[in-house]
Every structure is written in C-alpha cells, then in structure tokens.
Amino acid sequence: MGIISEHIKDIKTELPVGVDLVAVSKFHPADAIREAYDAGQRIFGESRIQELLPKKEQLPEDIAWHFIGHLQTNKVKFIAPFISLIHSGDSEKLIKEIDRCAVNCGRIIRCLLQLHVAEEATKSGFTEAELNEYISSGRWHTLANIRFCGVMGMASLTENKVQINREFETIRSVFDKLKHDYFASSPDFSVCSMGMSHDYHQAISCRTTMIRIGTDIFGERI
Ligand SMILES: *Cc1c(COP(=O)(O)O)cnc(C)c1O
Numbered sequence: 001m002g003i004i005s006e007h008i009k010d011i012k013t014e015l016p017v018g019v020d021l022v023a024v025s026k027f028h029p030a031d032a033i034r035e036a037y038d039a040g041q042r043i044f045g046e047s048r049i050q051e052l053l054p055k056k057e058q059l060p061e062d063i064a065w066h067f068i069g070h071l072q073t074n075k076v077k078f079i080a081p082f083i084s085l086i087h088s089g090d091s092e093k094l095i096k097e098i099d100r101c102a103v104n105c106g107r108i109i110r111c112l113l114q115l116h117v118a119e120e121a122t123k124s125g126f127t128e129a130e131l132n133e134y135i136s137s138g139r140w141h142t143l144a145n146i147r148f149c150g151v152m153g154m155a156s157l158t159e160n161k162v163q164i165n166r167e168f169e170t171i172r173s174v175f176d177k178l179k180h181d182y183f184a185s186s187p188d189f190s191v192c193s194m195g196m197s198h199d200y201h202q203a204i205s206c207r208t209t210m211i212r213i214g215t216d217i218f219g220e221r222i
Contacts, residue, residue, distance in 0.1 A: 004032060005039035007217045015211070016204060022066050022193075024214030026051060027221035030058045036217065037063065045087070045212050049075045056082065068152075068212055070124050073097040081105045087152040087193050087212070090114040090124045092134055095146060102145035109145060112152040112193055115174055117167045119156045128174055135182055148183065150191030150209070151175040155199055164199050168206035 001009075011021060024045040025033045033044055037060060046052040047069025056065060064084035071079075071088050079086075080101035089095050089111040102109040113135075116125030126134065134140070140148070153171035155164040175192040183189035195203025195211035203211055214221065 001039075002035050003219075004035040004217060008036055008039045008041050011213060011216065014201075014204075019204065019208060020210045022068070022210060022212040023217050024068065024196075024212050025055070025218060026069070026214065028214075028218040030055050032218050033059055033063075043084070045214075049078050053078060066212075076101045077104070080107065080109060083109060085149065085191075086111045088112070088114050088124070089146075089148075089152075090116075090126060092139070095140065096143065099143040099146040107145065108147050110147050110149045110188070112150050112191055113148060113178075115151055115153040115171055117153050117155070117170050119158075123154055125153065128170070131174065131178075135178060147188055148186075149188050150193065151178065152191075152193035154194070154196070155202075161202065164202050165206065168194055168199075168203055168208070172206050172208075 015021060020043060022043045022045040023036050023041050026047045033055065042062065043064045043066060045066040045068040052065060065082065066085045066087060067079055067083055068087045071086065071094060073094055076097050086098060098109055098111055113131055114125035115131060116123055116127055151171060151174055155167040158164065171194050172192055179189050191210050192208055193210040193212065194208045197213050197216040200211040200213060
C-alpha cells in the first residue's frame with residue numbers, strides 16, 4: 001500500500017460517523033489523486049480553476065470535485081457544469097453569479113456560505129454580521145438554482161489552541177443558528193466544513209461535519 005492510501009486510511013479511522021473527508025489535492029499531480037481514488041476516496045478539493053479543469057479531464061467521472069478556494073465571478077462558468085460543492089460562497093455578488101451559471105447549465109449547484117472568523121485579513125468570507133444581514137434579508141429567495149448546504153470556515157493560523165477552539169465554536173454556532181432560523185425544513189443544509197491538517201482534531205471536537213485535508217494526505221505542497 002502506498003503512503004497516500006495509508007494516510008487516508010489512518011485519517012478515516014479517526015473520523016466519527018457523519019464526518020466527511022475532502023482530500024485537498026491542490027498542487028499535487030493527477031497520479032497522486034489516482035492513488036487516493038484507488039484507496040476509495042471520492043471527494044477531492046481544489047482551489048484553482050486552471051488546475052482543476054485539466055485534472056478533471058484525466059480522472060474518473062465519479063469523483064465529486066469540491067471548490068474550496070476564493071472563486072472569481074468570471075470563472076464560475078468553467079466549473080458550473082460539474083462542480084459538486086462550492087465551499088467558498090463568500091459574497092452576494094459571487095452567489096448570484098453561481099446561481100446564474102447554474103441556470104445556464106440547467107443544474108442545481110450546492111454551495112456553502114463562507115464565514116470569516118480568522119484574524120488574518122487575507123482570508124475571505126462574510127463576517128458574521130454580513131452573513132446575518134444577507135440571510136435575514138431574504139434576497140437569496142429569488143435564486144432558484146443555487147442550494148445553500150451549510151457553512152465553511154477557517155480558523156486562524158496560530159499555535160493558540162484556545163483561540164482555534166473559540167473560532168471553530170463560532171463557526172459551528174453560526175451554522176446551528178442559520179439551520180434553526182432559516183433552513184430547518186431543508187435537509188440539504190447539513191454541512192459545517194471546518195478543519196484542515198493542523199487543526200482537524202479540534203474541529204472534530206467542535207462538531208465539524210466535513211474536514212478538508214491536504215498536507216496530511218499528500219505531503220507538503222511544493
Ligand atoms: C489548502 C486548503 C486546505 C488544506 O490545507 P492542509 O493544511 O494542507 O490540510 C483546506 N482548506 C482550504 C480552504 C485550503 O485552501
């Protein structure tokens with residue numbers, strides 16, 4: 001068994017029931033994805049369109065591709081025909097464009113609302129106040145082809161475990177509140193995507209439902 005398969009097996013044995021694993025394959029070649037695929041992994045996360053499109057061409061049809069990086073509005077059309085889940089719904093403008101492209105393809109596109117909780121200004125996403133304003137406004141009700149499936153967030157890049165915990169708790173509580181207040185009748189609103197290689201154990205203890213792991217599966221990105 002190769003090292004990638006071993007990593008996937010190790011992570012999967014740690015995952016509680018109901019937590020999905022996204023294998024983040026950005027910067028790693030199609031061969032590496034193939035090894036993970038052969039080990040049974042079907043969900044892969046990519047963060048750049050120009051990297052995702054050629055990989056998709058080379059790899060099996062039944063892979064569920066997730067887009068996890070910041071998405072420019074002018075690029076949505078390239079992934080709209082096939083993307084399984086967009087984690088990075090980080091502005092109203094982008095959300096409207098995802099819906100428009102979904103209509104054009106005759107698809108429903110599943111999307112998460114990205115919440116900005118980390119201290120780094122470079123990370124994108126709605127602030128909690130912006131997200132509450134947007135969802136409570138009801139403006140999204142007119143969007144027929146995008147389906148909100150939950151919330152995604154990233155904790156700060158820090159060694160401070162108390163802070164990471166606090167940030168994951170915030171993401172989870174925003175997810176719970178939105179679900180309770182607006183999506184109680186929508187079974188699709190079920191994803192709280194949080195946790196990466198260095199912090200997924202904490203995300204699990206804060207009740208993540210989807211972890212996004214790159215380095216711990218494929219090794220360092222070069
Ligand atoms: C790159 C990336 C990951 C994976 O990061 P690792 O630390 O390699 O596990 C997860 N989520 C997002 C949004 C990313 O951009």
